[in-house]
Every structure is written in C-alpha cells, then in structure tokens.
Amino acid sequence: MNEFEFIEHIRPKTYHQPSLLYGVGDDAAVYQFHQEATVTAVDTFVENIHFRKDTMSATDIGYRALAANVSDIAAMGAEPVFYLASIVVPNTWSSEDIKDIFSGLAELATQYRMDLIGGDTVSGKELVLSITVIGKVDATRLRYRQHAKAGDVVFVTGTLGDSQAGLHVLLKELPETHPTFKDLIKKHQRPVPQVQFAQQLGIISRMALNDVSDGIANEAYELATSSQVDIHIYDETIPTHPLLHHFTKEQIEKWKYFGGEDFELLGTVSQKEWPMVQRVATSCNVQVTEIGKVTEVSKQQPTVRVLKEDEWTTLQQLGYTHLK
C-alpha cells in the first residue's frame, strides 16, 4: 500500500459537519463558521515516549491521541468539530497497524461527529502521530486560564491519578484481567474528554478551565500564573479512585499531583455559581469535587499551596517535561 492508496483508504466517505465546504482531497480543507470563533491546538505523540506498543493497541493509540486533543478543546469551553492527522510510519509498523490507529481516531471522532479533514503520511524511524484539532465556540463563552479570581472555588472532575495507575498495572504486569484494575487500565487507554460537561457549563458567566494532561500541580500553576492568583488545595479532598488503595502512599501522592493524562478538567468558578456547576455535573453524570480555593497572590509570584495534615506546603510544578 503506497501513500496515495493509504490516503484513499482513510479518506472519509461522508462528513458530518455542515460548516465543512471541502474535506480531504485538495491542497487544503475548507470550512466556514458564521457565528463562532475557532479554537485550534496541536499535540504530538511519539512511540516509547507517549505510548508503548506493549501497553496499548494501535486502535487505543489513535483513540487516546485524539482524546487528548479533544480534551484541550473542551478546556476552552468549545465544541470539537474537525481534526487533521499527520503520521510518521517506521517500517516496523504494518499497514494494518496504521489502519488501526486511524480506526481508533475515527472511533473517538464519531462520538462527537468530528470530521477528519486532512493529514500527511510519511516514512521515518519511529512512529510519530501529530494531531491538529479544531473546535468552535461562542466567543463570550471561552474558558481562558486567566479567568480565575480570588474567592473562586477550585474544582476537578472525575478522579486523579487513574491513568498513571493503569499504566503501572500494565507495565508491572499486575493482573490486568482482574476486574478490579480494569477501570484504571481503561482510563489509561481510553480516557474520556469532558466535552459534554464543559459545553453545558456555557450557562456560567465566568470560569477558568484547564485539562489535566500534565498533572494537577502543573495545571494549577498554569491557572495561577495566567490569572496572577494563588491557589490553595486541600489534599484530603482530592478525589482518587477507590482502587488506588492497592498502591503505596508515595505512588498515590505522585500520581494524583503529577501523574497527568487523566484528561479531567481543573477549573475555578465564583462561589455563587458553584452550585450551578454541581447541577450541570449531576445532569451529565460527571463527578465534580471542590478541592480548594483561589486567593490573592501572597508572595512575589503566584504559587500553589497544599494543606495536608494541618500543614501548608508549596506545591512544586513538576509534571513531565521534554527537552531537559
């Protein structure tokens, strides 16, 4: 199968979005939103850095890559509509593997009626998947990181650290078929971006949102720095999956603050509107937990502090960084 045959294979036969004027098959795709602003982001995934063939199927790799990107769109309060997928294929991956990656992308995309509108397929030494995602949003409903204000409630969806715990189970070959660990593994291989919840929060007047891709320590610092505020987190309120009790205190601590890749949402909202957020969460069947508050900056620069066993400590903005 050469590049042209492959492109013909993955080219969508039909499209969902009425705003699309032309999809795959010309020099560029064309679309037009009439009312909404466009949001766009790109994320790149490299074999053995972001995923491993022994812990994820090719379909999962595609599914998760798009989920990570869609999560960025959700964190802007926007609706995901299009994506472009660029892939570098080494000769150790078969045509079937690559088709499976695109099946995984398509599987997630179908849930949101997203259309694949472009991409590139080239050969190389290691598998690299680069996804550009495009969403739309009423410009007055954008959820910028800089929207946090002193007095806000800090909340998070779902539970934290699951994805890293799932990866640990897979890598250590703990009994993954044991029903108890399935939830954690699923969270690692098939995370659910919080699109519906973020969309329904459109009724809230002001809100800061960040998706938990690098761990809440990093995400909380991003909110604090962008908004020039401090963030206080109450350690014991951070929601974790009941299954995390199977692991050590150190592991739980590491995963919940620095684990990342849970693709939950970390947000801040006024105390007045917090009950509304809780009602929306209930209607979407999403767990939402108050884990702290926003305060004025107390030192020279914005910091994130954690209250644990009656002691305040400054949280480090660790998380995974590239390039050293």
Added chain:
Amino acid sequence: MNEFEFIEHIRPKTYHQPSLLYGVGDDAAVYQFHQEATVTAVDTFVENIHFRKDTMSATDIGYRALAANVSDIAAMGAEPVFYLASIVVPNTWSSEDIKDIFSGLAELATQYRMDLIGGDTVSGKELVLSITVIGKVDATRLRYRQHAKAGDVVFVTGTLGDSQAGLHVLLKELPETHPTFKDLIKKHQRPVPQVQFAQQLGIISRMALNDVSDGIANEAYELATSSQVDIHIYDETIPTHPLLHHFTKEQIEKWKYFGGEDFELLGTVSQKEWPMVQRVATSCNVQVTEIGKVTEVSKQQPTVRVLKEDEWTTLQQLGYTHLK
C-alpha cells in the same frame, strides 16, 4: 533548556493578525474570521527523508517547511494567516539548532504577517517537523482542483526542476559557490510560495490550481482526476532554468516532470481569462507560461499526455510516494 523554557522562548511577543483573539499560552489558540472561509492543511517533514542537515541549515529547514505549507494555501487562492509548529527533537540536535528552525519559520512568516499560534515540543529519535497552516479566503474565490474544464489553458509559474537540480549540486558537491548554481540552490533551500500572484488572481472567475510539491506529472494528474478531464502538455514549452543545460537530458527530463518541491503553481483557466492571468503575472513580476490545454476525457479514465518531438505519450504519475 526544558520544554517550558523553550515554549517561552518561541512564544511570539506580538501578533499581526486582528482576527486572532488568543495566541500561544492556553489549551488552544482562538481566532475569528467574520466574512471569509478558513482553509487549513498539515505537512510533516522528517530528517533524511525531506531534508538533510548537510544540505540545509536549520534556519533553511524551518523556512522551507513553512514555505511548503504556505504554498498549499496559495494553491487554494487563500491568504496564509496562522501556523502551528510541532517538533520532535532528538538529542543529536542542540537547543540552538531548534531555535534556528523556529527563526527560519518566523522569517518566512513575517513576510506574510503570519502568526505562530500553537505547537508542541517533544523528544524522540529523529527530527520531525509538523506544520499546520491556516488561511482565509472569500469562499467564492476558492481554487479547487476540480475546477478545470475542457478548453482551458494549462499554465505554470516560474521554472520547473530547479529545486532538484539545486539538491543535486549540494549532494554532488558541485561548485555551489560558483555564482551560476546559486539560483538553483536557493530554490531548493528557500523556495518562494506564489502567494501574491494567487491572491491577485482573485479577479478571475474560475480557475483550478495546484502547487508543484511532487512534480508536475503528479499535479497534472490530480487536476485531471479531480476535474475528470484530460490534460495535454507540450514538452518543449515547459519552462526550465537556463542553468539546467549544465545537466544531462535524462536529469532535466526527470526533474522537470517528477522533481517537485519547486512550489510553483500549476493551473488551468479559460482561454478568455488567460490574458488576464498574464497581466497579473507581469504586475507581480512572476513568470507564467502556457504549457498545454485541457480536453475532454478520451479514454476510460483521465490521463495526462505529453507531445514531444511530434509524438504523444501518456505521462506516468510518478513523483515521490511514501509507505511503499
């Protein structure tokens, strides 16, 4: 330099485009066009496949990658406005090299007042640069490949095969400092996408356009197939650089049909509007040459035929393909 410091380094200090609501620094960039449609494409470049460190500086690599993408936008008749740059960095490349790649991107971007609005930086085994480019266009002025009609004039801008000749000079270490080869080398390292010319053709009512990224054989087939027409090319009219006479007949033949990466435009337009295209070319100081005509399909499927020394032959759609 870690990932966060690097992002801070490449983050634009100012932006040019008034349609941009938010650039680099949140989960996604945000922009809003009010009248125009959006065009978008992605292209990925891999070390030793698309470029080599011994034939191009890091700055050239960035410059050329964005030029290739901008060329796609030009071929849609659109104006390039934004780009996102995702890079996989192996440890054999220094921070300075990577900064230079981004300088090259910025150098080309500045010419068109394009803004860098997003990206991703990750580590890996080989350098991969993936660029997403975004343009805008009045939807009635889109230049689709399917717009060719029987009776049209087929034209091309500039000269063909220069980029491959330039690469040959660099690889064979022919006297590149000799002033005579400088034009060819420049065409390889710093191609000029035909943005201004394509923009000014907005006055033409209908036109099919393709940029010459894979050689005109491939581009002509794409126009023919999309439009369901045949294309006839007169070999002796294909414009080549005078310096190509330094090479063999076989090299010239190969480079002008299959060389690619010249980023010129191949188009078709009605005979009635062809003089207008010539006038626009003159005003933009762009060479434009009539090289053939569009006819009805004569066999079962669209074909491209070449008239050479009084003989017609069917051109093969070769060009470079990945994935074999």
